[in-house]
Amino acid sequence: MKTQPKKLSLTARIIIGMILGIMTGFVIREFLADITFVHDYIVDGLFEVGGSIFIASLKMLVVPLVFVSLVCGTSTLSDISTLGRLGGKTLAFYLTTTAIAITLALTMGTIVQPGAGADLGAATAFEAKEAPTLGQVIIGMFPTNPINSMAQGNTLQIIVFAILFGIAISAAGKAGERIASVFNDLNEVIMKLVALLMHIAPFGVFFLMAKLFTTLGLDAIESLMSYFAVVSGTLVLHALLTYGLMLKLFTGLSPLTFFKKMEDAIMFAFSTASSNATIPVTMETATKRLGVSNKVASFTVPLGATINMDGTAIMQGVATAFIAQAFNVDLTMGDYLAVIMTATLASVGTAGVPGVGLIMLAMVLNQVGLPVEGIAMIMGVDRLLDMIRTAVNITGDSVVTCIVGKSEKEMDIARFNDPRAGEKDEEVHLHKA
Template sequence: MMKLHWQIMIAIVIAIFIGLLTPPSSQIYQVYGFFGTLFLNALKMVIVPLIMASIISSMASLNQGDNLGRLGLKTLGYYATTSLIAILIGLTVVNITSPGIIDGAPAGELLNLHADSAELESTLMKVEGRGSKDLIEIFIRMIPTNIVAAAAEGQMLGLIFFSLLFGFFMGRVEGRRGEVLRDFWKGVSKTMVLITQFVLKFAPIGIFALIAKTVSATGFNAFAPMLVFLLTVITALALHAFVALPLLLKFVGGVSPLKQLSVMSPAMLMAFSTASSSATLPLTMECVKKRAGVSHKTASFVLPLGATVNMDGTALYECVAAMFIAQAYGLELGLVTQFTIVLVALLTSIGVAGIPAASLVAITVILAAIGLPLEAIGLLLVTDRILDMMRTAVNVYSDACGTVIIARTEGESWVLSPEQDHEVTEPDND
């Protein structure tokens, strides 16, 4: 059977041609809207249980055994720091390039995004009107008075905070009760991944409908802002991979960034071609241990954890995508709302990074958190395949850089030492 990404690419091409032949006043145009809405509703359906189960399971696994010792704290600190740096780079670049603004005007009309209902206009005005006085409300919303109501109303900050708290303390429950709880949430997480995969089987149909509807209404005008968006994400990813991470390697790890890039090139190429951090993990482990010289103890802890909770490229992309959509609607987002985007992108990267189409679900969460509609998500998938390959390579490279830096701080002075060649035998330090 043809792989999903090829099905999506074919659906995009067909949608462009069919959309050009479909007048907006026709009945078929309404059919496009029907199937596009069904697909978006299916994505909304999986958000709450998927995020809760994923984050709870991840936090519980981190809190078992010696995982939260010195090595664990260093690992989590590195992942939180690099994810935050990536998000801030994305936020800076998207504010400079403004991909959602074309010729001085919001690209919403070009992208066929319309705030035509009173409810939508009210929501957009509320988002636009947030100021610095509302900063404290962000933290207040993180602690919901009713978790069920928060789930029903899509208050994602509260749900994420509760999930982090629940997962942390669930990991501290000993005996059979703790095992039952952990097995239950792992089962829920795996079930939600299967449901998500099922929903994504219909992605070609949903994406076809969303893109055909847009092209039918706008022609080729929508591709100008999408091209700027593509270049914005690529620029931000490059800055993180080739500026921010090398600086950390040089000044924190005390190793050569060029040598690190050289030894990790096989894993990065595989990550780029497969767009899967999990599939690349065995090769990443091989490169880090045999080519960089990191001990088995460090590599076997840091890398699998990174494949689950550390997704710098994905977090960066989520931030840029949310800002792009906001700009397209003509919103002047204040610092508080942008801080909300940064916070939600950072928190969602903990739990949903390892699931299929993680960025799609995470962007949905961010848009819901800041009050933006989801109709533009289908457009993002036009460029998603190539960007998915790039951000996966960045994800894997960040994991590898973190492993090397942490190994050096743990006293593994032989890691990427100047006299070391690329093929090494791991020192016996376990």
């Protein structure tokens, strides 16, 4: 009997698409850059259009997924105090991991000294947008027009409205039960949309990588090799060591199983460099593969994508040490503590602001009296580092989701330990009418 050839896993197909995209980008940049047809119709045509459609498709699902899944989760809460406990745990873990990340980054930056001997004399001026105050952020969390909030993709406002709407459904008796059943059905349909999108991901990743590497040269990385190595190394260390230990300590679950199940979400985050765009895949991974109930994941994942910025905090820590060393400025222990506090609080205070990483870094540099112009020097490699730190950010979101889910007894441990969990949910069968 003839055996069917084994299909490649989604992760394998995404990695193949990524490698082929990187190779294609390098070949075009090195050998075909001067050919007008290639530049206009392949790079700015096929690659630009294909990559943009892929990102747009991911973002298309974010608002309906966050709203519908959070309404479903909140409407099932029998006790409103559960929501406060859930929010308190989630916020505490997110702030703790961010503080650990910035501390680890400052330690690595001080030991390795990536900025020693660097020449920042050529650094051009850099102007960061002014960050909103914490009070403005809190006020801005409450929407005046929920439909407008959804149109603008304001995640915090969507979360607040969805929670209030879910609570109202829970309190509305029979009418609420009928509405809740509609939302539960909608949630299943949206998750199937996510599964559908995941099947075309390898092509989207190929287009994104090919487009990026037609412009990204190795010369920028070579000139900042020490800085790049320290940031990327610290990011990987934080993901494996901090998250792995936290998961084992607070849940007793296997970090190896966790990281194996996170492969697809990590690849999505790396290729898109956007925590928000990756929300649908992170949510699908947390619920279908890791076994956390939608009641918890619908709250922790969108909130984490908005305020949990461990990867960005690591970049800030190493960048602060790098710029201080390059300008021959000695930082005291008080300065280091100020950096840790500022970066941790800024991760909440600048939530949802475009260019958030650089805004936060400017705030940190101002706090310890370092020149903001130093940011211009490290911007050459920031795009590639942004891809790595986004993967770290969504990994942190998922670890906290598992910890909170386990502590709330809202996690299916058998599903977490099942290596094939979620595979049937990702299948899409399109039958002819």
